[in-house]
Amino acid sequence: MSDWREALFSPRRVAIVGASETPGKAGALFLRNLISPEAGFTGEVIGVHPTATELMGVPAFPRLDAAPAPVDLAVVVTPPATLPSVIEDCGRAKAPVAVVVTGGFAETGAEGAALQRKTIETARAQGVRLVGPNCFGVISTQSGLNASLSIGLPKKGGVSLVTQSGAYGMAAYSRSMDEGMGFSKIAALGNKADVDEADILAYLGADPETRVIALLLESLHDGRRLFETIASITPTKPVVALKTGRHPGAQRAAASHTAALSSDAAIVDAALRQAGAHLVEDGFSLLEVSASLDRQPPLRGKKVGIVTNSGGAGVELTDLLEAQGLAVPVLSAALQEKIASTLPSYGSPVNPVDVTTDWARFPAMYGASVEALMTSDDVDAVVPVLLQRSALMPEVAEAIIAAYARSRDAGSTKPLHVCWVAPKAADGNRARLLAAGIPCHLWPAGTATALAGVAARPAIAPPKPAIVGTAAPKRRDADGWASAPEAFAMLAQAGFPVAPFAIVSSASAAAAMAKEMGFPIVLKAERAGLTHKSDKGAVRVGLRDGDAAAQAFIDFERRLGPGPALMQPQAPPGLELVIGGRRDPSFGPIILVGLGGVLIEIFNDVALRLAPIDAREARDMLEGLKCRRLFQGHRGAPPLGVEKFAHLLADVSQWFQAASSIAELDLNPVIADGDRYTIVDVRMRLA
Structure with a gap:
């Protein structure tokens, strides 16, 4: 098997290097996981052991190259000092990929880092790709492969998880057992000494068995490549991303406004959003949103319709949804009339739809209201709140499932999510809804977070070809800052509106x-x-x-x-804005826009993207600013020409991306007065 990625997830033959029958040893755990009848791995498993010829009923050999047939995947659990020689053995045996579970490498200090470098040098010389070291392992439910520390194989489904953390590999199994969440593949990458998330994402993006990709990032070293990989996937397949370590205790000192405001965490968030990923802020939401997108389409608008048997819960959910940037609009008169015909006279069809406490009619009212909302143009998503008695009634769950099926038959593609507030006695009804493909989120807060998480971002357009850069200024100070006259001249030469x-x-x-x-x-x-x-x-x-x-x-x-x-x-009065750029070591050129002037770092009202961008992406940046209401005119000031400014921002981004001699750029302020924009100050640090 020549493709290392196929060998990783669908191997015909797997070898455990360091296999054992001794309880408590990693070699015994991995061997047991691979041959477990419950997992159902259909390939061949062999052990590598210095003396044994058989372990747990599978053949064992002293070396990989002593096996009678080629090995596709080597799972290595031997002590760290043995790794270079083990990888040499993989090369001799023509094994295309090895998963190194063993720890004791770069995570332990300088000596471990040196051993890791030696191992990777050996792997590259032998043509072997290496996952890890210090990793949880890999899982493929389709092939029954459990080459991991997991105590079992999760249920089959469409979510594939890529993570550095082995803990989330464990969590995937428990969520699968408890919530019915289905997984296709899991890869825990550990130290990422060789194979990284972009390598795995590229494979999963084309994998027909993967419908949603869940990505947990702890560290990254090639942000631009990761961005480009995710951007190539999201037009056809959702990617849900969580970046941990986003709030360091201290921020490095920065000379320019742009550097101070474009922190590492802000750049990662901006890049992931720009690539079209669904961003979440915690591990629970990572799996919750991923499972929801496996069961339901993304939310492609902001309008949510709510059906509830509790006015208070409906109000709470409305508040939480609107705090997430979603909307709970008043329904049209025609739709209200249609829904009202199924409610008691004291019910409310406005939105949230309140079916009141008429328990006997719950199934009919929930079913009719859900179907009416699902097949209307008034809302983009529907959320029935099942609280206590409505959740305890199996007839209500069945009515919602039936209404959902009828709406899909009628051509509705909008998502349906349930807000679940119920005792454990109702868990059977929740399981019915989940089995029907309807997510059930715990309480209004969890529901609002999940709905915001499944909201789709339009696929990004390919950036325009970069504008050709100009010659770099010759004069700079000891810190690399160009003189203001040369910086202004450089901008003027590029055609930008400098004072x-x-x-x-x-x-x-x-x-x-x-x-x-x-x-x-x-x-x-x-x-x-x-x-x-x-x-x-x-x-x-x-x-x-x-x-x-x-x-x-x-x-x-x-x-x-x-x-x-x-x-x-002196420029005439106007709104003071900032346009900035800098070259990030991992993501490359970035562009920044926001409220400028001397208070820029106080208000911190900025938006970031990777450069270059086009005018559509520039408009999206401006729409994300808190100060955007000022663009409409304020206290007699004329409305700003947003379209013209978006083109200026896009042009600066393309020029900066091409001007590789510039490391950092601050245009602050850019005075905005109607359709006129004037750059009145510039700082430019040269590379």
């Missing part, structure tokens, strides 16, 4: 240039290492005559030492 500027080197030159430029003017001191000029009193605005310009220049020299100043006409 006119001039450099003055004396008080008399400042007075003369101010008269020529026209009043009012702005004067900014130019000094090496002067980062945030406003903080140092290095910016003077509203200068209305030549004497004022000269005095400002003299003040700069007195306080900041000798040096030139940059002069500009």
